Amino acid sequence: MKKVILSSLVLTVILTACGSGKGTGSKVKTEKQDVLTKSEALAVSTDVIQTEGQVLMQNNCARCHKLPDPSAKTAEQWHKTLNKMIPRTKMTDAEKLTLRVYVVSNSKD
Numbered sequence: 001m002k003k004v005i006l007s008s009l010v011l012t013v014i015l016t017a018c019g020s021g022k023g024t025g026s027k028v029k030t031e032k033q034d035v036l037t038k039s040e041a042l043a044v045s046t047d048v049i050q051t052e053g054q055v056l057m058q059n060n061c062a063r064c065h066k067l068p069d070p071s072a073k074t075a076e077q078w079h080k081t082l083n084k085m086i087p088r089t090k091m092t093d094a095e096k097l098t099l100r101v102y103v104v105s106n107s108k109d
């Protein structure tokens with residue numbers, strides 16, 4: 001429970017940091033996106049995101065096939081795959097974002 005609260009906090013920070021600054025209406029797309037680069041993902045990643053992302057992947061992505069290996073694809077390739085796979089899962093928006101940051105931060109260069 002503590003971990004969940006902590007990761008929500010971290011994600012709030014990320015969501016705020018990714019917002020365009022002014023106003024309140026900036027939306028982060030968690031299902032479809034292709035703008036997060038590996039270095040950006042590494043910059044926002046934390047130990048909590050790494051741990052949580054790994055667990056989310058085990059619980060959500062290994063249901064239909066074997067556990068995917070984040071280092072098997074580049075960030076760009078992952079976004080294409082994640083845009084197809086994330087909608088097949090039932091994660092919250094925060095979890096989708098955690099998973100994407102986890103996968104992209106561990107992607108192939």
Ligand code: HEC
Pocket residue numbers: 057060061062063064065068080081082084085086088089099
């Ligand atoms: C509801 C079942 C289901 C879930 C959940 C699912 N996948 Fe898939 N996945 C598939 C199927 C079926 C394929 C075969 C190709 C296709 O249908 O697009 C596939 C193919 C893949 C591939 C190989 C094809 C490619 O585009 O590289 C990867 C990698 C992958 N999935 C990763 C993931 C990840 C990461 C998650 C979690 C976010 C996930 N999958 C969740 C069903 C699923």
